[in-house]
Amino acid sequence: MSNTERMSAVDTTWLRMDQPNNLMQIVGILELEPPVILERIENALSERLLRFDRFRQRVEDRSGILWWSEDLQFDITRHIKRVRLPTPGGKGELQRYVAELAMTPLDPNRPLWQFHVVEHDRGGATVVARIHHAIADGMALLTVMLSLVDGEQVAMTNRRPPSRSREAGLLESILRPVSEGLRFSGEVWRKGLGLAGDPTQTLRQGTSIAAELAHLALMPSDSQTRFKGQLSGNKRVAWTDPIALPDVLAVSNALGCSINDMLLAAVAGALNGYLEDNGDETKGVEIRALVPINLRPPGIVRELGNRFGVVAIELPIGLANPLARLYEVHRRMEALKSSFEPPVTLGLLEALGYAPKIVQDQVFELLLSRASAVITNVPGPREPLYLAGSKIRQIMYWVPQPGEIGLGVSILSYNGQVQFGLITDAALVPDPEAIVARFEPEFDQLLYFVLLGPGGEEWPEERIEKKAKPERELKSRKRRLPRAVRAMPKQEPR
Known part of the structure; x- marks a missing residue:
């Protein structure tokens, strides 16, 4: 994909669907078990997210036509931030923080995403992500999530980057049952895909x-x-x-x-x-x-x-x-x-x-x-996944409501x-x-x-x-x- 690309009509629809009382942001969390080294988490997020050009691109309006265009002033510190919750820093405080992010607009002049690394007193951490729906839907964001993980189960002392073939295999195994969840017939599914x-x-x-x-x-x-x-x-x-x-x-x-x-x-x-x-x-x-x-x-x-x-x-x-x-x-x-x-x-x-x-x-x-x-x-x-050597204990996300x-x-x-x-x-x-x-x-x-x-x-x-x-x-x-x-x-x- 080039660094400038015309936005698809479907993605345009989702971008324009933002309302002050309902933002089209997909918000999710990755809860990490200790031990967690925050610098390694932040470095892994930075390196692996930027494999996707979309995470360096901002929305540009050219005479009414929307484009994904490279942000020439891109600064990763605007997009990956470290946070410490108010005392006692438990689930209640995390829920309030996630809710606050869900109703806070992303900067329209910058790439439409942010990751917040929430530090825990007890040694773990929670990564809170918010990504505008115009970038991707939930199934596509699985691609992003699997690009972040370390690969097969690894210990803190044995980290390696994810295997592309394994990543593709994981996604295929996830995508395949989606139609079966609604029990669509094969004929209708093929017609629908056509x-x-x-x-x-x-x-x-x-x-x-x-x-x-x-x-x-x-x-x-x-x-x-x-x-x-x-x-x-x-x-x-x-x-x-x-x-x-x-x-x-x-x-x-x-x-x-x-x-x-x-x-x-x-x-x-x-x-x-x-x-x-x-x-x-x-x-x-x-x-x-x-x-x-x-x-x-x-x-x-x-x-x-x-x-x-x-x-x-x-x-x-x-x-x-x-x-x-x-x-x-x-x-x-x-x-x-x-x-x-x-x-x-x-x-x-x-x-x-x-x-x-x-x-x-x-x-x-x-x-x-x-x-x-x-x-x-x-x-x-x-199977359990790892991010920068830390085991991901729980994954959750919240769907936007149009x-x-x-x-x-x-x-x-x-x-x-x-x-x-x-x-x-x-x-x-x-x-x-x-x-x-x-x-x-x-x-x-x-x-x-x-x-x-x-x-x-x-x-x-x-x-x-x-x-x-x-x-x-x-x-x-x-x-x-x-x-x-x-x-x-x-x-x-x-």
Whole structure:
């Protein structure tokens, strides 16, 4: 890539989507276990990030056309900073710091990224990154993340730069399951990739695509809840401790659902509980979430920019029974496997990049007002990674919310564990930790009900009979379940 490059129409769309109360910045953290040598972390970040020309480039407007142009006054100290949190410097202070960064604009006259190395009194460190969505989407930023790590598991005394072939292999193993998460059929996936290959033609591909576009334009708004309203621009963030991925896999296999179904059902249950705790009516409530879907062809692993479409999924918040909620999520996700929504929305993003900003704003106001949340699910590396010799204990990120959407849910798996992150607008949800605290208990209920089997009028008896594995198989999995779940008393489902 040359040092000057015209910005793609899709990336232009994301750059222009910034609003004072919703910045299009992807914010993430890498939590490092001690020992950590801060100078080595900073040097590694500097050396490895600048392999990508994009991290030396600023946005330049030439007669209304946007270009990525080399910053002739580039100074790495503007982009990599060392920080010490206020006492006591724990998770609460880190959450507030991450939220502050999420609502602080990047300097538009400089490359649109910053990394903050947060020093811990206890010897570790947390790297907080914020990168504008115009540079790359979540899947492309995995390329960036894997360019930072040391390579195969190394000790402090045995560091070496990452292997390009290993990096590509890791990314391929991550990208391959993305389509399987939504269970798209192979035919539809190939069609979607074909349309995404020429996104300016997407909106002229016949009746199926026209119907998808009409559906997007005419779909009614979701339920009016406290998750929808006037935004303040004051952000709050929270995240869970990791949950063992084998436990999620065991239950999903037992119930005949995907891991993605399980995770989305847990999100729906957590939102249901939060509404009920605040005295809100939940019966019949549906919350529409926008879910990004990667549309990169296999083999494209080192290309930055944005290459994804979006599907809209209605979460059945009003279903109180956890298993009924899971199967309804499963049913709805299965219905999306023949959807053209992802390539249609990619084509729409491309078309809007060529249109005047006022047109883009009007279209997004129409579409985004029908949703309350953005939910992303990124399958990360399955093995532990190291940065400058320090083990990365936890990875988390927070998805930006376009328009007037005030709720962003991020799901990420890493090193055999899965975790949830939440970013909210304080005017709507001032205490996201109250929602985050419900994710694992909601999942534990599904584990619990797998052991007990169906009971009560609310249970979808026919579906359970069709999908659940034999009782002896469920019992054989009991040893793999968390001790706290095995000890739970038997009770009727609520």
